[in-house]
Amino acid sequence: MSTETTSSQGIIQRQSRPWQRLARRYDIRRSRHRHLPWLGYTLTTINIVILAFLVFDTPLGQAAKNLSPRLIEVAGAVTDIGRLAWILAIIAVVFAVGLFVARRSPTYGRYRAALLIRMVAYVGLSVLTTSFIVNLLKYAIGRARPLLYDQYGIVGFAPFHGDFLFESFPSAHSANVGALFGALALLFPRFRLLFIGIGIWLGASRIIIGVHYPSDVAAGLALGAWIAFAVAVLFSRFGLVFSTGQDAWPRPRLNRGLR
Template identity: 35%
Template sequence: MTDKDETDSSGWKSRLAAVKARFLGNWRQVRSIVANRRHRAERLHDPLPAGQRPQDILAILLLTVGIALILADIPTYPWLRSLPPGYRDLFASITDFGKSHWILWSTGLFCLGYLAFADFDRLCGRVRLTLAMIWTYAAFVFYSVALTGILALVFKWILGRARPKLYEEVGPVAFDPFILHGAYTSFPSGHSTTVAALATALALIFPTWRWLIIVLAFWTAFSRIMVGAHYPSDVVAGTLLGMTVTLFCARWMARRRLGFTLSANGSIVPIISQRSAQTGLRALWQVVTGRRSALRPAADAETAK
């Protein structure tokens, strides 16, 4: 190995060591913030509002899934077969938006990259606050989608409901628990769970866009029925699972004032106002376009030297 190769190797090792040190330091700061907020949450004993208590959610699940199972599942398959093929092709073009991989990759890489490369101490206040909020919400989306996806997979393999493609063989209510076969993983719908988790998270983060997010999520989840992958009750169950878990995650964060807070009536609202968010994003855009520096003035002077 030449002297140049040794120099390059030592340079890479020092860079990796710096990245590792920064990542661990940032991660310790995140853990410290969460730990400090835990004491505040322990002092709050706000009761869950009606409709969000476990027994209420179970009642809603049993009611809606039961109605869908009895009234919608049986006629759905023959109705789908009566439709022109163009309908299936149309919904097939949007159904993949319910896959979780693009959500997990984008939010996960952003969170890891920010911890590895962001220098909190050198960033100016507004940019630091904005990036911290983006990181918090990205981590919230990642955790909600990942957790609901894992739960959906567990329920799928445990319950073992036959998919609609087996309708003519076994009917719409065939369950074979622990069969561990791909054709028996219909309940609940994994795509619908992911879509509901993402939509609930985005609706909480962007409350003024809530209805548009809900409508887009509805059609994406409904596409699972139109392409013949799931029964209506599968989609209803997946939607309720994604919404419920995400709301509990958001409430856990709100009690600690991490990205969210609880209003006077107990609803979950973003901790940052719309005006503050716009101001922060404008500052971040100015940094990206080179119209301002992301560093504090003292850090700017030190960098210039």
């Protein structure tokens, strides 16, 4: 066998090893995979969005113009935290700082760096997947924003219109926030209530400034949180960042080894 052939085979083997390792990790955990009540969770979420649409959208659409200017100003100052660019910038900064700190540790630097990379990959994948899906939905549904409430009410739709004024449902800011803080709540369950509270308040800021209805925000937060949960379940299937708990929920394995 020629040297070139041997070298080529070695390169192919090295390239396939990560996928082979992932396949082995999945096979090892296959027996631990338990069924999650996805249908029940989905129906509950849909009902919450429908109730928000029926009960809260009209009153908020009518009252949005009468809110305190000071309240609107404060909400406007914090609402852009939900922008995809800001979230990705925050993720990048956390990654860079964490990697720098991890590499300063001679004993656990490599382990911490690898774990940090996987955590950032999980959060980033959750947010990017959410952003892609929510923007497709906004474009396809074409719901009129509260800014056009006097003309269309809460049932104004112009599918595939592509105009900012017809991209209300679901709220992309809320979806990004739901994915980010949903992922953080899963990674750090001790602070789960704090992250959920921050996410709800950031979503509510979209209602206060008058660019979304409550049902838009509820759908956006739910979509982002569900995608973060689904990605966590996927990671847990391979033992990456998460493991599968007795109740089939993904549990963070931040203090465990990477084997």
